[in-house]
Amino acid sequence: MENYCLTAPRYEEMGYRRCGASGLLLPEVSLGFWHNFGSDDDYDVCKAIVHYAFDHGVTYFDLANNYGPPYGSAEETFGRIYTESLRSHRDELIIASKAGHDMWPGPYGEWSSRKNLMASLDQSLRRMKLDYVDIFYSHRPDFQTPLEETMEALVDIVRQGKALYVGISKYPAEMTARAYDYLTLRHVRCLVYQGRYNMINREPETDILPQCKERGVGYVAFSPLAQGLLTDRYLNGVPEGSRMTKSRFLRPEALTDELLLKLRRLNEMAARRGQTLAEMALAWCLRRPEVTSVIVGASSVAQLAKNLEARKNTTFTPNEEATILALLRFDDLLPPP
């Protein structure tokens, strides 16, 4: 099985952007493992998606301790694929994990104490069959744990060689600034901020994106397709097996009649641009130079293949920009539970 997928001229097809002021380049489109890679999912499909991704220049795979379901199983799936076919390409891959959300029972199984981060990363490395991750994230802000404790754990993780770089996710801007300061003081600069950014949720434009630019930190956008809403997936009903039928994170109530009308108009605009709605939504995120990469989810090779096309046109006319801004508002999207 070794080298089974590794025939493509992969690096010619993908664009790579510098992650902030670091030395690291990330692919414009990355692959996330939040959904579709658990032990309940078809392993052959998971493997085909990962192989297709790598064959087309996707070098960044985004995982976390609790991705599945069940928790941990996406990392196990990745570990199996890695062992079967990617191990000899370790130095061509950026593999990330995270800790901070609920993972195991008891007081140490979530949030961001030193105890949680250290134990969680050791578990993740075992599941993924890795000696180190490339990026380790603090997955969410923890307002009970002193920020210094969390950041010092990240520093020590780098010093121990268990992660090459560190990142933070979903922190509010003021706490982010303090995190950056602490890490800089300890000579482990924050590589990357990971946050939700898409046509519906433009919040990062007001604070986090400018802050990333000012501080030389990369920005990677998660849920750039609003979990599938910004695609043709739901334009003609809710398909069986779609995320809306399976996941508590995307509820049917999110798809209001008003939103559906707007999505149909956006779909028409995308067609005029020669893109699918998904491609246009990803291109829209990538139009911002602060965005290093969009992390997409995909339940099939076909979806990923279409998403990779987004890179081909990331320019928007002022008229298109204005139409998108006028159509979609943050409150179009119900907050996830």
Ligand SMILES: NC(=O)c1ccc[n+]([C@@H]2O[C@H](COP(=O)([O-])OP(=O)(O)OC[C@H]3O[C@@H](n4cnc5c(N)ncnc54)[C@H](OP(=O)(O)O)[C@@H]3O)[C@@H](O)[C@H]2O)c1
């Ligand atoms: N840091 C954090 O707290 C955080 C939070 C959320 C996510 N993330 C990261 O970001 C990654 C991406 O998040 P996400 O899965 O919500 O991303 P997304 O790209 O917004 O949504 C992915 C879903 O959209 C649908 N889709 C994708 N491509 C499509 C296409 N071309 N046509 C039609 N439908 C398409 C699929 O739904 P179906 O499954 O219905 O086919 C897919 O599962 C995660 O895997 C994770 O790595 C991080």
